[in-house]
Amino acid sequence: MSETTKEEGLWSAVKELPANVWSSVFRNPVPVSDLDRASTSFTNFFLHIHPVKVHRNTLRPIYTLGLGLVSFFLFLILVVTGILLMFYYVPSTTQAYDRMLDLRGTVAFGIFLRNMHRWSAHGMVAMVFLHMCRVFFTAAYKKPREFNWVIGVLLLLVTLFLSFTGYLLPWDQLAFWAITVGTSIAGYAPLVGQEIKFVLLGDTTVGQEALLRFYVLHVAVLPVVLTLLMAIHFWRIRKDGGLSRPEPQGTPEAGIVKIRIEPGQAPEVAAQPAADAVQKRVFGLQGFVRGNFTKVGNVPDDSVYSWPNLLMAELFVFVLTVSIILTVSLLFNAPLEEPVNVMHPPNPAKAPWYFLGLQEMVSYSAFWGGIGVPGVMVALLVLVPYLDRNPKGVGRWFARERLLANTIFLSMVLLNVIFIIIGTFFRGPNWQFVSPF
């Protein structure tokens, strides 16, 4: 008898094998109820970064424009294509440029991967910057999200530095002279400038040492720093109560709910008058979390389940990002100039477009253009949430109450854009003013 049950048990185990394996990997079936939706987000490693529910406002495309998400997806593309390119790249002054030509000529999909990497890098710089503008114009950096803004500014700087270090690696004329100029700007920093320049280059001029150093920074050090900062950035979004949104309108301020438990009686819930709306709610342990961490019960429930609402939105942004990068990479080749000629800088020698504003400023004064003004700007950026303590206007584009702050920020942005346009289109040989028309 025991023999037969064993047979049966084994047979059923074989029969149910696929289902059992599947259910051991994916704890939840495709959700059909709210409980399933919640537990899918909760129990899946890749999904548990999401809250179970998100506020409706988070999903309004017109509010976030998906810019942070696009930046993140571009970073993913950069990591994948970057690692693939590493298989063929050699950080040597004698080989680097030849390897670029190999990518073009012999490596399968080589030129395509390089295009994707280059265009994603440009895109990431632009998107991170636009994301910052979005956060400013919707006043999303206000309490309690001040520190996440600071992390964001650091992320912008690391992104720029990543782009800058990557720029040298092809070892073409543009790379060489852009880095020569860029590191010389660093040399103008007071007191430690020359020291920083020397450590960065590993020599007095841009050469083999600099190429190796920039390579290590580009493929190992900076990506790790960026990933860490990004993890903190995302984690704090959750801990700061999700994405910023306008204050709920027309609902009373939630009060403190007191629960008294007497033996032999049902728990009695006594709420302060203001909390009428939430009186009959049931509270879990999360209700006792301090501060503005989890908003259980004390906000009107205007949220939707992350599965599938948030996930679909993210998937859409991902597919859109990847398709645009793929299309651009098919249509346009990443530029590659002549191999490095240490003796003859191209005329004019121009930095990548996002540094052309800096280069334009540097052409007036090396210290003020390269260190003074950018330093003050970065310092102001970091301090923005601590200088602007006006709590109004959170979660709305160009709120009327923030006219002054928005005007100042917008003029800064426009100033940068104008400098970049001048540097890109209006500067010819010897950095003389030329008309592009």
Next chain:
Amino acid sequence: MPVAPKAPSKETDGEGGDFTRRRLLTWLSSVGLFGSAILSAFSNFVFIKPRATYGQPARFAAGKPEEFPPGTRVSLDVRRVCVVREGNKIAAISTTCTHLGCIVGVSDTGFACPCHGSRFDQDGNVTGGPAPKPLPWYKVSLKPNGDLEIDKGIEVQPGTYYNV
């Protein structure tokens, strides 16, 4: 007879341990941790700052004076220096732009930088653009074998020529 609960002493660690000893150990480990963090940050900096570089030597031979007939202004691009000869007087002017390190080109009126448009006259004085300083002049001398020797480690007053 019910025993009155002992009033908790003021300083406890929640586990009945010796508070002062624990505090001492905490303090010691913190000092150790932060100390080694600062120390390793410092030694990392020492590590990545090269003690020797593989670049070009500052002092080099530039050839015989006869190779530079009177009136020449020849830019030795690899050395980043321009050799100027007027009559029997020879000087070496740097061709590294004092602005942001590009190589300036030798032009009829002096030097011009392609990167940010700095311009210098024949003696290296700034005549336009963002360059903050004139181009430095370097020490020129004659080696025993008759070669000119230029030492980029030693700057001289502009207008100081070596007579051959």
